[in-house]
Amino acid sequence: xxxxxxxxxxxxxxxxxxxxxxxxxxxxxxxxxxxxxxxxxxxxxxxxxxxxxxxxxxxxxxxxxxxxxxxxxxxxxxxxxxxxxxxxxxxxxxxxxxxxxxxxxxxxxxxxxxxxxxxxxxxxxxxxxxxxxxxxxxxxxxxxxxxxxxxxxxxxxxxxxxxxxxxxxxxxxxxxxxxxxxxxxxxxxxxxxxxxxxxxxxxxxxxxxxxxxxxxxxxxxxxxxxxxxxxxxxxxxxx
Amino acid sequence: xxxxxxxxxxxxxxxxxxxxxxxxxxxxxxxxxxxxxxxxxxxxxxxxxxxxxxxxxxxxxxxxxxxxxxxxxxxxxxxxxxxxxxxxxxxxxxxxxxx
Numbered sequence: 001x002x003x004x005x006x007x008x009x010x011x012x013x014x015x016x017x018x019x020x021x022x023x024x025x026x027x028x029x030x031x032x033x034x035x036x037x038x039x040x041x042x043x044x045x046x047x048x049x050x051x052x053x054x055x056x057x058x059x060x061x062x063x064x065x066x067x068x069x070x071x072x073x074x075x076x077x078x079x080x081x082x083x084x085x086x087x088x089x090x091x092x093x094x095x096x097x098x099x100x101x102x103x104x105x106x107x108x109x110x111x112x113x114x115x116x117x118x119x120x121x122x123x124x125x126x127x128x129x130x131x132x133x134x135x136x137x138x139x140x141x142x143x144x145x146x147x148x149x150x151x152x153x154x155x156x157x158x159x160x161x162x163x164x165x166x167x168x169x170x171x172x173x174x175x176x177x178x179x180x181x182x183x184x185x186x187x188x189x190x191x192x193x194x195x196x197x198x199x200x201x202x203x204x205x206x207x208x209x210x211x212x213x214x215x216x217x218x219x220x221x222x223x224x225x226x227x228x229x230x231x232x233x234x235x236x237x238x239x
Numbered sequence: 240x241x242x243x244x245x246x247x248x249x250x251x252x253x254x255x256x257x258x259x260x261x262x263x264x265x266x267x268x269x270x271x272x273x274x275x276x277x278x279x280x281x282x283x284x285x286x287x288x289x290x291x292x293x294x295x296x297x298x299x300x301x302x303x304x305x306x307x308x309x310x311x312x313x314x315x316x317x318x319x320x321x322x323x324x325x326x327x328x329x330x331x332x333x334x335x336x337x338x
Contacts, residue, residue: 037320054244061252066283071251073290079247088251092258093282099262100271107266114263121259175331178305181294182326184287185309186319191284204285205292212293221289228285232277 013108020139024125024146027132031124035150036157038065041179042072043161048171049075052162059158063122063151066187067091069180074218083218090225098126105133106140113144120147196235204228301333 042065046055049072062068070091071084099118106114117140125146132142171177192201208224262271271279295306309326316322 034319037323041323050244051240054240054248057245058248058251061248062255064255067251067255070286070290071247078241078243081243081247081250084247085250085254087286088254089258090282090286092255093279095255095258096262096265097271097276097279099259099264100266101262103263103266106263115260118260118263119256173331173334175305175327175329175334178302178327178330179323181291181302182305182309182323182330183319184290185306185326186313186322187287188291188310189313189317189322191287197281197284200281200285201288204288205295208289208292209296212296220293221286224289224292225282225286228288229278229281231285232281233274235277 013110014105014138014140016109016113016141017139018141020137020141021145023137023139024129024142024144025149027142028125028128028146028149031128032150032153035065035124035153038069038183039154039157040161040164041183042069043158043163044165044168044171044176045069045072045161045179046158047162047165047168048177050162052159052166055162056155056159059155060151062088063120063154064088064092064095065154069183070221073180074221076218080218083222086222087218087225090222090229095121098123101130102126102143105130106143109140113140117141117144117147120144120151122147122150125150199231199235200228202228203231301330301337304333305330 039059042059043055046058046068050058058068067088071087074080074083074087098121102118102121106117121143125143128146129137129143165171165176168174168176188201192198204224204227206224207227208220211223212220291306294302298306305326308329309322312325313319313322
């Protein structure tokens with residue numbers, strides 16, 4: 001079925017219309033509260049490290065919740081550039097798979113709509129768009145429409161979160177220094193779907209803790225990510 | 240605005256877009272093997288472990304209770320917001336009581 005679809009896509013590009021754009025923008029609305037909560041959480045946490053303008057630029061151009069939160073954990077003065085860039089690559093590596101899965105659908109479109117839409121690619125609008133396509137959606141502008149609304153929500157709520165976080169005198173008193181760990185802990189349920197996922201998680205945690213003893217700083221994060229994810233390669237090997 | 244922050248944002252924006260467009264682009268030349276897919280999916284999981292591991296190791300009872308609350312409530316309620324909120328309340332409450 002997949003290959004016949006792919007052939008059909010090559011022969012005839014999918015539609016990419018204003019109507020599809022609007023449909024995407026409307027259908028994504030029920031998923032926006034989650035984006036908004038993450039946006040507020042990131043904004044509050046960013047307030048102690050970044051200015052308002054920096055936070056807004058950060059969200060507008062990077063637009064990746066988990067990556068932005070993870071890099072904030074490694075943030076310092078001056079910013080460890082290599083560490084935060086690699087953290088972003090690691091956290092967003094999953095987008096490589098999401099983008100690859102879109103090729104059978106949007107592969108026959110012109111480069112401009114494709115590479116424009118991909119800027120707004122996120123977990124929620126990707127999942128929604130592919131689900132709608134299973135039900136017969138043809139219009140590929142759905143992805144862009146839903147992505148732009150998600151992006152706008154993300155940027156706006158991080159700005160609101162920053163404004164809120166900036167007026168608090170003692171964030172630790174309200175547990176707000178714990179916002180990022182709290183969200184990452186709740187994210188575990190989404191990331192860890194099978195018992196096998198606990199292996200990269202626990203190895204990542206153990207290596208990061210051990211590494212931090214010898215070399216405090218942002219690199220423990222990456223050491224844990226490299227060691228933990230490598231377990232997935234080994235396990236595949238064994239099969 | 241600090242220059243190093245702007246450079247960091249530019250680098251991270253480029254890295255994000257490379258991931259978003261890269262998978263689509265590479266599908267023209269290669270398709271990911273199951274092993275590559277398993278590895279790419281494991282990276283964020285390992286990163287979250289690497290973030291939370293030191294938080295737990297360097298924290299005390301308040302932080303441990305907060306992490307446990309987030310995980311338990313997420314399992315029970317299935318909602319990220321309720322789970323994270325519960326964790327923050329537990330941490331703040333524990334610190335207030337402990338002193």
